[in-house]
Amino acid sequence: MRVYNFSPGPSVLPLPVLERAAAEMLDANGTGQSVMEMSHRSKDYKPIIDKTEALLRELMGIPANYKVLFLQGGASLQFSMVPLNLAAGDAPGIGKKATYIDTGIWSDKAIKEGAKYAAVDVKASSKDKAYTYIPDAPAPAKDDAYYHITLNNTIVGTRWDKLPDTGSVPLISDISSCILSEPIDVSKFGILYAGAQKNLGPAGTTVVIIREDLIGHAPAWAPVMLKYDTHVTESSMYNTPPCYGIYMIGLVLDWIKGLGGISAITKMNQEKAALFYDYLDASKLFYSPVEKQFRSLMNIPFVTMADDDAKKTEQETRFVKEAAAVGLINLAGHRLVGGMRASIYNAMPIDGVKALIDFMKKFES
Numbered sequence: 001m002r003v004y005n006f007s008p009g010p011s012v013l014p015l016p017v018l019e020r021a022a023a024e025m026l027d028a029n030g031t032g033q034s035v036m037e038m039s040h041r042s043k044d045y046k047p048i049i050d051k052t053e054a055l056l057r058e059l060m061g062i063p064a065n066y067k068v069l070f071l072q073g074g075a076s077l078q079f080s081m082v083p084l085n086l087a088a089g090d091a092p093g094i095g096k097k098a099t100y101i102d103t104g105i106w107s108d109k110a111i112k113e114g115a116k117y118a119a120v121d122v123k124a125s126s127k128d129k130a131y132t133y134i135p136d137a138p139a140p141a142k143d144d145a146y147y148h149i150t151l152n153n154t155i156v157g158t159r160w161d162k163l164p165d166t167g168s169v170p171l172i173s174d175i176s177s178c179i180l181s182e183p184i185d186v187s188k189f190g191i192l193y194a195g196a197q198k199n200l201g202p203a204g205t206t207v208v209i210i211r212e213d214l215i216g217h218a219p220a221w222a223p224v225m226l227k228y229d230t231h232v233t234e235s236s237m238y239n240t241p242p243c244y245g246i247y248m249i250g251l252v253l254d255w256i257k258g259l260g261g262i263s264a265i266t267k268m269n270q271e272k273a274a275l276f277y278d279y280l281d282a283s284k285l286f287y288s289p290v291e292k293q294f295r296s297l298m299n300i301p302f303v304t305m306a307d308d309d310a311k312k313t314e315q316e317t318r319f320v321k322e323a324a325a326v327g328l329i330n331l332a333g334h335r336l337v338g339g340m341r342a343s344i345y346n347a348m349p350i351d352g353v354k355a356l357i358d359f360m361k362k363f364e365s
């Protein structure tokens with residue numbers, strides 16, 4: 001039996017995508033091989049990576065002056081590559097200035113890593129209220145190398161409802177948990193990056209979308225694998241790319257295109273999220289701790305209203321366990337914040353959200 005998997009990542013994939021991958025497992029495109037067995041430099045593989053890039057460009061409306069890279073190391077390695085490429089000095093040590101906005105645990109990790117290479121200025125933070133809102137975003141200094149935000153905060157369930165105005169300073173964003181969930185105006189950003197395992201495909205691939213003028217600024221001492229220009233020059237094939245993951249992303253993108261592209265998927269996501277938030281807002285047991293204006297479409301944390309901590313923990317532990325027993329899995333909140341969280345990425349069908357709400361109503365009564 002297939003379960004409804006609310007995992008924050010790696011997460012649910014569309015059933016038709018898994019079925020197609022299974023059908024092509026032993027013989028992809030009549031080549032007599034699995035995609036896993038192909039040389040990344042072969043004529044059989046090239047159309048696969050080319051198709052994935054072309055579909056991503058089409059669906060996201062990526063302008064021609066941006067490069068698309070398929071890398072490894074997760075979003076976490078981008079926490080290092082961004083400052084190393086855009087702000088590091090000619091010798092190891094602190095280079096140029098950069099602005100960061102702290103909206104959660106992932107932003108905080110990016111900040112800590114950035115501070116190894118850049119003179120990091122955290123201009124705003126929502127830590128004072130447990131990251132349940134997005135703070136006002138101050139303007140950067142004119143000479144900042146870049147301005148870093150986390151567009152959707154996977155753990156705390158917030159999202160930026162409008163972008164900061166950074167003038168000529170490149171805006172950089174981690175979009176791991178919201179890529180392709182709703183329209184993103186790529187032209188407003190210098191670099192966008194996302195680990196694939198939330199909304200794009202299996203773990204192991206990182207998508208980087210980078211404006212051309214930001215390529216080629218890494219210092220000579222930077223490791224060759226961590227320079228964007230290495231991967232741009234070699235079209236993501238300086239070394240062996242995550243071939244199978246790129247293929248799977250291609251299948252997911254085909255699926256999104258078949259549904260009607262970003263506008264169709266956005267509509268579905270809005271519908272799913274509205275259903276769930278409406279239920280939470282009306283519930284007498286559960287609630288969303290996130291300010292309405294900043295609520296994520298993808299990751300929805302919720303807690304019970306019990307006023308004593310022991311009771312709350314007991315209710316929440318029992319909830320997660322009983323939900324799993326009826327096939328609604330991975331509903332525990334992040335280990336650092338507790339409570340529950342339903343991640344309802346693109347691939348979560350609306351029936352999964354309805355099944356969760358039905359279960360919550362029963363649990364409540």
Ligand SMILES: *Cc1c(COP(=O)(O)O)cnc(C)c1O
Binds near residue numbers: 077154177
């Ligand atoms: C999951 C996640 C990460 C970490 O991604 P890895 O690919 O495991 O490095 C970083 N940022 C956000 C917003 C995430 O959701």
